[in-house]
Amino acid sequence: MRRVARHAAAAIAALAGIAGALSGAAWGWGVLAAGLGALLLHHLLHLSRLARWLEAPAAGKVPEGTGSWSEVLTALHRYERAASAREAALADALVRFRRAAQALPDGVVILDAENRIEWCNTTAEMHLQLDGRADHGQPLANLVREPRFVAYLAAGEDAPPVRIERSAGRALILQLIPYGRQQKLLLSRDTTQAERVETMRRDFVANVSHELRTPLTVLLGFLETVRELDLDAQRRRDYLDMMREQSSRMQRIIDDLLTLSVLESAPPPAAERVPVRPLLERLLADARALSGERHEVSLDGSSTLDLAGSEHELLGAFGNLVSNAIRYTPPGGKVQLLWRESAAGASFAVQDSGAGIAAEHIPRLTERFYRIDRSRSRDTGGTGLGLAIVKHTLARHQGTLEIDSRPGAGSRCTARFPAQRTLPAGPGLDATPPAASPPPPPATSRPGGRS
Amino acid sequence: MTDHASKQYDLDLGSIRARVLQMGGLVESQIRRAIDALGSGDIALIDQVIADDHRVNGMEVALDGDCSQLIVKRQPAASDLRMIFAIAKTVTDLERIGDEAQKMARMAKSIHQRGAAQAPPTVDVRHAAELAISMLRRALDAFARLDCDSAAQVIRDDAGIDSEFRAILRQLITYMMEDPRTITTALEIVWIAKAIERIGDHAKNMCEYVIYIVKGTDVRHTRL
Numbered sequence: 260m261r262r263v264a265r266h267a268a269a270a271i272a273a274l275a276g277i278a279g280a281l282s283g284a285a286w287g288w289g290v291l292a293a294g295l296g297a298l299l300l301h302h303l304l305h306l307s308r309l310a311r312w313l314e315a316p317a318a319g320k321v322p323e324g325t326g327s328w329s330e331v332l333t334a335l336h337r338y339e340r341a342a343s344a345r346e347a348a349l350a351d352a353l354v355r356f357r358r359a360a361q362a363l364p365d366g367v368v369i370l371d372a373e374n375r376i377e378w379c380n381t382t383a384e385m386h387l388q389l390d391g392r393a394d395h396g397q398p399l400a401n402l403v404r405e406p407r408f409v410a411y412l413a414a415g416e417d418a419p420p421v422r423i424e425r426s427a428g429r430a431l432i433l434q435l436i437p438y439g440r441q442q443k444l445l446l447s448r449d450t451t452q453a454e455r456v457e458t459m460r461r462d463f464v465a466n467v468s469h470e471l472r473t474p475l476t477v478l479l480g481f482l483e484t485v486r487e488l489d490l491d492a493q494r495r496r497d498y499l500d501m502m503r504e505q506s507s508r509m510q511r512i513i514d515d516l517l518t519l520s521v522l523e524s525a526p527p528p529a530a531e532r533v534p535v536r537p538l539l540e541r542l543l544a545d546a547r548a549l550s551g552e553r554h555e556v557s558l559d560g561s562s563t564l565d566l567a568g569s570e571h572e573l574l575g576a577f578g579n580l581v582s583n584a585i586r587y588t589p590p591g592g593k594v595q596l597l598w599r600e601s602a603a604g605a606s607f608a609v610q611d612s613g614a615g616i617a618a619e620h621i622p623r624l625t626e627r628f629y630r631i632d633r634s635r636s637r638d639t640g641g642t643g644l645g646l647a648i649v650k651h652t653l654a655r656h657q658g659t660l661e662i663d664s665r666p667g668a669g670s671r672c673t674a675r676f677p678a679q680r681t682l683p684a685g686p687g688l689d690a691t692p693p694a695a696s697p698p699p700p701p702a703t704s705r706p707g708g709r710s
Numbered sequence: 711m712t713d714h715a716s717k718q719y720d721l722d723l724g725s726i727r728a729r730v731l732q733m734g735g736l737v738e739s740q741i742r743r744a745i746d747a748l749g750s751g752d753i754a755l756i757d758q759v760i761a762d763d764h765r766v767n768g769m770e771v772a773l774d775g776d777c778s779q780l781i782v783k784r785q786p787a788a789s790d791l792r793m794i795f796a797i798a799k800t801v802t803d804l805e806r807i808g809d810e811a812q813k814m815a816r817m818a819k820s821i822h823q824r825g826a827a828q829a830p831p832t833v834d835v836r837h838a839a840e841l842a843i844s845m846l847r848r849a850l851d852a853f854a855r856l857d858c859d860s861a862a863q864v865i866r867d868d869a870g871i872d873s874e875f876r877a878i879l880r881q882l883i884t885y886m887m888e889d890p891r892t893i894t895t896a897l898e899i900v901w902i903a904k905a906i907e908r909i910g911d912h913a914k915n916m917c918e919y920v921i922y923i924v925k926g927t928d929v930r931h932t933r934l
Contacts, residue, residue, distance in 0.1 A: 388851070390855075393855060393857075394855065397854060397855070398724075398728055400728060400731070400732065400735075401727070401728055401731045401854040402731075402851060402854055402855075404731050404732060404734055404735025404736075404738065404850065405735055405738075405739060406732070406735055406736050406739050407739075409732055409735060424742075426844075
């Protein structure tokens with residue numbers, strides 16, 4: 260570069276010297292001035308272009324130049340290109356980092372030394388009702404104003420994480436983690452669900468204890484009576500009967516609890532063929548036996564499909580639905596077993612004409628030990644676990660339980676199975692007709708079982 | 711905020727705003743605890759709400775002093791002056807909300823101490839309280855963000871609380887007519903409902919100040 264400048268100066272001086280020698284000193288000075296003026300103009304022009312570019316340096320738009328400027332500007336261009344490549348790499352790293360933070364299941368807020376919001380992910384926006392863009396630079400305590408949290412923010416990272424409720428019933432755990440130069444990371448975790456599960460677990464333990472203690476108290480009371488008092492044979496037998504009844508109640512609760520725990524922990528059942536027609540016949544016979552002529556029990560729907568799953572489990576689940584319907588339908592009422600098939604799958608339902616269930620209870624019916632009316636269901640011998648067992652069994656067969664009911668209009672419990680759980684009825688079906696009913700003459704159409 | 715030659719000035723104003731918002735957070739938690747205690751009958755919690763009102767009052771006094779000091783020291787103009795005026799008024803409204811929360815706690819205490827067997831249900835009161843808390847929260851958010859649009863939305867939402875209040879009143883009147891033994895408790899619930907309705911009004915006022923700060927127009931007693 261210096262060389263170019265020196266060459267230009269030497270050329271102007273040489274020209275001026277030649278002009279001076281040929282046409283006199285005045286001409287020589289004139290040419291020198293003109294040459295220097297042209298050089299100055301050239302520099303000023305490039306300087307102003309460079310200044311204009313520096314005002315808003317656009318990547319890849321460094322002005323080009325001639326003469327001594329070409330070298331300078333080329334070097335600047337190279338430097339600019341390297342700088343923007345570095346910047347792009349940094350921006351890329353930042354984007355990748357933010358994407359990673361964005362993907363975290365917890366809320367993340369980055370705070371500066373003054374606890375102002377620098378950045379937050381969408382989970383944090385949702386948890387704390389922030390707006391990552393608009394709230395940039397806003398002190399976090401201005402927006403998350405819970406006194407407990409403000410105190411935590413002031414106390415620094417040594418304090419234990421704080422729990423706040425942003426809106427009714429939604430719990431958040433907030434934790435500050437310091438990093439880098441006085442920067443802080445705030446993590447927010449929604450613990451609503453975890454707390455709900457914890458409450459359910461506590462309720463369950465309390466319920467089990469209560470359910471087992473009640474018959475046990477009765478049992479102990481009678482034991483004392485029988486031991487202390489001199490009773491006649493009839494009273495004694497009555498008391499012993501009641502004791503046996505309470506013991507078998509405890510037995511049933513424990514059996515159901517074991518069934519539930521097996522259903523929860525065992526691997527999914529093998530998909531063996533469960534012939535539906537004999538299953539329905541057996542359920543109908545059981546229902547009649549349980550009802551003892553007190554209800555009008557019928558079966559509607561014929562099966563052309565079988566189910567794939569565990570016969571033992573399905574019989575238990577369906578049997579639960581049937582015995583519920585019989586138990587909660589007053590004498591003289593109707594209980595109908597329904598089998599339906601469609602392209603989407605198959606369903607087994609029990610429709611009764613009982614008292615019905617109010618809407619607020621329906622979602623909670625499958626909770627363990629949930630009782631609509633504490634006295635009533637125990638009188639009828641329920642353990643409070645039946646529908647929980649049904650729900651678990653169906654879930655193991657990719658099925659669902661639907662309960663439709665209105666007070667005074669009876670209830671319908673439907674077990675629905677998807678198409679992949681059904682099989683065309685097997686050939687073995689006609690060979691072994693159920694003993695309870697006479698063998699049907701045609702293989703496919705049966706009169707809906709109504710008798 | 712506008713650029714100031716003095717950084718200290720900015721810091722002072724920012725710290726006053728932050729403390730107003732903290733006072734708002736305290737007041738909000740007072741309402742929530744009062745309404746929770748009304749539901750659960752937790753007398754210890756009620757006493758704590760009543761006792762904590764002095765903290766709200768203390769914050770009001772301190773903030774008022776700081777506002778006067780800032781006016782004297784810095785002689786703010788234009789938007790800063792509007793901001794300080796609005797802060798002083800917001801603080802007054804927040805202090806009143808604190809009083810209303812304390813009133814709710816007092817009523818809850820007397821309802822639960824009487825242990826009235828045939829107390830009218832307080833579910834609707836709870837719902838109205840949730841509305842009021844949400845209005846207050848959004849008013850404070852609008853103040854923190856100087857967000858006119860959401861402030862205007864809160865002002866419009868005040869009608870919702872007013873109609874809740876009238877519905878609660880009608881319901882309580884039927885209870886009182888059916889069973890005169892419920893009158894004492896029902897009247898106390900009316901006081902609580904009235905306090906909630908007032909909280910909505912104060913939140914609305916705060917939003918009007920936000921619009922005043924940002925736009926310099928006074929929207930009080932006008933229809934948005």
